[in-house]
Amino acid sequence: MTQQIRQIRLGTRRSKLAIAQSTLVADALRNLGHEVELVPISTTGDVDKVSPVEQIGGTGIYVSALRDALLAGEIDIAVHSLKDLPTAPVDGLVIGAIPVREDPRDVLVARDGLTLGELPRGAVIGTGAPRRSAQIEALGLGLECTGIRGNVDTRIGLVADGKVDAVVLARAGLARLGRLDEVTETLDPIQMLPSPGQAALAVECRADATDVLAALAPLEDPATRAAVTAERQLLATLEAGCTAPVGALAEVVEGDDGPELWLRGALGQEDGVRRLSANGPVDDPAGLGRALANELLERT
Numbered sequence: 001m002t003q004q005i006r007q008i009r010l011g012t013r014r015s016k017l018a019i020a021q022s023t024l025v026a027d028a029l030r031n032l033g034h035e036v037e038l039v040p041i042s043t044t045g046d047v048d049k050v051s052p053v054e055q056i057g058g059t060g061i062y063v064s065a066l067r068d069a070l071l072a073g074e075i076d077i078a079v080h081s082l083k084d085l086p087t088a089p090v091d092g093l094v095i096g097a098i099p100v101r102e103d104p105r106d107v108l109v110a111r112d113g114l115t116l117g118e119l120p121r122g123a124v125i126g127t128g129a130p131r132r133s134a135q136i137e138a139l140g141l142g143l144e145c146t147g148i149r150g151n152v153d154t155r156i157g158l159v160a161d162g163k164v165d166a167v168v169l170a171r172a173g174l175a176r177l178g179r180l181d182e183v184t185e186t187l188d189p190i191q192m193l194p195s196p197g198q199a200a201l202a203v204e205c206r207a208d209a210t211d212v213l214a215a216l217a218p219l220e221d222p223a224t225r226a227a228v229t230a231e232r233q234l235l236a237t238l239e240a241g242c243t244a245p246v247g248a249l250a251e252v253v254e255g256d257d258g259p260e261l262w263l264r265g266a267l268g269q270e271d272g273v274r275r276l277s278a279n280g281p282v283d284d285p286a287g288l289g290r291a292l293a294n295e296l297l298e299r300t
């Protein structure tokens with residue numbers, strides 16, 4: 001029997017996606033015999049839904065309120081989309097578990113069931129992410145990107161209302177919301193590398209909460225942890241946040257001498273998108289991320 005703590009208080013943002021993700025983790029813990037209570041918490045990113053993310057505090061806007069509640073002892077764990085989590089560690093907090101990731105790819109939700117290649121020149125793609133617009137522009141299809149914000153419902157609504165021809169979203173978010181039927185194309189990472197950490201969840205807790213850490217341990221997926229550690233180290237070495245034009249995707253693959261880690265990276269620049277890949281041992285994901293980032297910078 002795993003060590004039991006009376007009740008785990010799980011802090012969650014109020015968006016449908018956050019609640020779906022928090023419920024996944026809560027149910028996994030309940031299946032292990034723990035009692036879990038969801039505690040809703042508002043973040044800057046939820047209160048101000050209009051301003052560009054860069055203007056209202058950048059990468060941390062969705063997580064700082066949850067982290068404050070953790071440090072204050074108001075909650076025991078917080079479930080984050082790993083891609084929204086700044087790479088800088090926070091004193092007193094750790095990522096206690098990274099569960100197995102969903103499909104990391106981006107998808108297109110376009111009018112009339114169209115794919116990227118079928119959209120006419122001049123078609124307007126709604127996306128607020130420089131990573132996505134840089135990679136779409138690099139395809140040379142004459143598509144135009146326009147900044148949008150909002151939750152998944154809002155973004156898909158822009159297509160339904162004819163405000164944009166298509167939007168690009170993370171497949172994992174749609175999967176967790178049960179809306180995969182609206183996808184018109186799943187984008188191959190050859191064209192569109194996802195955001196570092198995309199589709200992975202991070203379960204954060206206080207570093208000294210040994211009972212909570214013990215409860216979280218069975219949720220951990222070591223291959224996902226290795227992959228996202230490489231991706232996030234690439235991002236950190238490039239000194240970029242979730243709003244930077246950086247794509248990365250790592251995978252553990254079976255090599256001749258056992259498992260190895262492959263990492264692909266993309267960096268958007270004035271003159272286009274630079275892409276490179278590298279491989280390394282699974283036990284040094286950070287070293288691989290750093291090495292590929294430095295290579296991307298050298299070729300600048």
Ligand SMILES: NCc1[nH]cc(CCC(=O)O)c1CC(=O)O
Nearest residue numbers: 081084169170172173198199200
């Ligand atoms: N930027 C917001 C955000 N944060 C996490 C997801 C989706 C789930 C995930 O990637 O884990 C999304 C929506 C999107 O990018 O379409």
